[in-house]
Amino acid sequence: MGPSMKRTERLVNFVSGRKFRKSWYAFIIAFFLIFVILPTVYVLTYTYTQWNAIQSNVLDNKETVDMILGAIAASFEIAAIVTIIDFVVGLPMAWMLVRKKFRGKNLLDTLIDMPLAVPTAALGFSSAIFWAATPSAMNAPPFALGAITSPMLLIILLHIVFSYPYMVRSLAAILEQIDETYEIAGQTLGASKLTAVRTITLPLFRAGLVTGIILCFSRSLSETGGTMIALSTMANSAGFNTGPTLIGTWKKLSGSNPELIPQLAFVSILLIIIALVLLVILKLVVMKVRLPMGKIWPTPEKILSRGLVPKMKDGFTVLFLAFFILIPSFFIFSFVATSSAAVGDWGPFLNSLGYSFAIAAIVTVIDLALGIPLALYISRNPSKKISHSLDILVNVPLIVPTAALGFSLGQFWTDQSLIPSVPTLLIILAHVAFTYPLVVRNVTGAMEEIDPSYEETARTLGAKPIQGFRRVLYPMIKSSILAGSIMAFTRSLGETGATQAVVSDVVTAPVYIVQLVNTNQYYLAGLACIILIIVSYAAMLLLRYLTRRKQGAL
């Protein structure tokens, strides 16, 4: 045993001590509460401390109130419609991926994730060129649809593109854990395939459904960058705003006009409160209400289970993926290929790209280091009240629209004097706040499926808790950790709303693209999008490759 071995062993012994474990978990929980939860909802205190300003600047001004309420209503309408569509088309896709064997399945599996690799700013630009009627100055390719003139419809189509993968992945993840034998048992008891699935399997994956709905709904509710770009790309979006785009616009103006702070606070508060109320309702409705699963229609369900119908369903599912998700995502390539080249200055873009990557990397590392322990704590102490509350709290930053979160967090860290409000630091903190739950959610989800007896057996065999994690648990939840970090990384990379709302003058890659589109530099914006897409995709592949290779010893 070499001296380095001795040192490792001492370290392992140290971190396995009960005292260390207790204080470590206390630290993790404190971090979560102080750095994630508190800043996220901080702005709510403004209803108390800044009420007079809100009253005089917002509530007494009917025009502003109408504008705010209109934008927020649009946000929630869009999110609801998007989520429903995602579920309807995402379920058959998840089903195909998990339960069916066919050629090209791996390809399909990769295709689903493609939109995740594309920052929403690029997606917004790409989809808008494909779908929307665009100004002639833009020179959209002749085969672009150019048909959509309603801003609302365009945003719905856009939001489906980037939320769809979340729904498919959440549903597939749970589906994979559900033993097919339940369904087979149901079928041998006389149920048709559809009846068995509907009455047996669907109720079992409520948990996955909740995750999927929360992810899609909150993604749509939060999205800023892509929405802003899509709106400025389309020919006539006159005055259409969602909650987050309103925050983005006002925050930028608030630099020169501090009068706007109460407006910003008011929009943020409304978004946060409504989102939280919806979260509670969702949890209650999906988990508690018993759906009328007992009802069975044998004949129609039997007909629907056989012959052409399932084949058509699968065909439609794949077509939907191609036409509504993939083509809009990558239409940007054809735009750049068909437009005439314009010369531009690449310096600022490359700088912003490097900056975005650095932030995303730092954020992902923080998420993993502090998120996995919280997930372990939550899933291994399910009886404790505190872990139950944490489990609910984790969803808060997920469901709170990131623009509102960013504004709240920016105010929180500038209102106090403990940590200097360095822009980069604030951006990292903001990105951690909304990506952290992605890691925690993914890992707790996986942990719930794993029998604790594996770790317990490992411990009775002599493994310290950290060794048990490294050698037994980690290999089992590796793919969920990977999924969580990919989500966190790409979310951070693509985020516009929170970044803008925290600090108005820092330029990350997506913010820079928004600026390019706003100043009509379409060609340059298109190229920037393509570079961002390629680089993000490469980063994703690299991450996959690394986690597959790295299986050394602790």
Place this chain on the structure above:
Amino acid sequence: MPEIRLEGIRKRYGSIKAADDLELSVKDGEYICLLGPTGAGKTTALRIIAGLTEPDSGKVFFDDHDVTDMEPEDRKAVLLSQSYSLFPHMTVAENVLFGPNIRNWSEEARIKTLANMLDLVRLTRRSDAYPKELSGGMQQRTALARALASGAEVLLLDEPLRALDARLRISLRYELRSLAKSLGITTIHVTHDQDEALVMADRIAVIRNGKIQQIGTPIEVFERPISPFVANFLGQSNFFQGSVTYVNGRTEVRDEQGRTVAAGTANVEVGERVAVGIKVGNTEITKEHDGYLQGIVERTLFEGRDVFVDVMVAGLGRFSSRIPAGRSGEFSVGDKVSIDWSPEKATVFRLKDRSLDDELRVE
């Protein structure tokens, strides 16, 4: 190998007492079976010994060392769970080497241990297989090899044979016991199967509602149960309730309908309310002479070597008798028969203020 002692262990889950002032001591190298119905607190006791569950109060001793607060990994007490918990991403060899790897044994020691253990459980040829490629019996043996390879001094078996088919279960009983005994490991084996406990254990501890009811050699616990529960849980008994009418060398008990039966000596007084328990194997039925009770044959159950004859006794309920299969022709449904037993084979239990049903209830 350590002696294990539990002192005053209590553990509650909500309103359920999983351990209620649990006392148990296991000798060095002893093979003990913890026998009880589902929910009696068997697994909780095992987990407390392993260090996976913290008792609300009470102490656990290994060889007079208080290990109540010791971490599971430091106890050298390996738990073999019902599902074996073989690590699915590791081969048989990697599973077996888990303990030695964790404890950083030398390469030489690892190779030797692996070879020995695989040889011991006859899995040398499957060392590169993954758990899911193995049969149930092989999985069980792998788990055992993994436990032994970790340098375990205490083996905690939680229903280790439950998931196996009947024939394998029976053949593994002897194998498991002789393996543990030959290595001298202190073993606690949790089971709800009385046959398994009778065959395998040095001593049996019968547990109910988080309390040890009786502990003793299989013969003691079987032949001299101290409560109706133990009498019924090990080898099924028939019961007769009444008041003691005579004590001297043997005990006579009469019920409200005036039927009198005899049982062995007991420390009871005339007039006391008691239950008399007679094992089904000691309950004779006959048409030739008058026994203690009369009844009508309700059904006969053929179980290979034996036949169970159930007799309905008016006002008392069903009495069962186990007779050799060769005699099965003597009785058919509807026959009037007499029930009889040798008084020394019948045990008297004081009921005090409890009812027999409470005594027998299996939660």
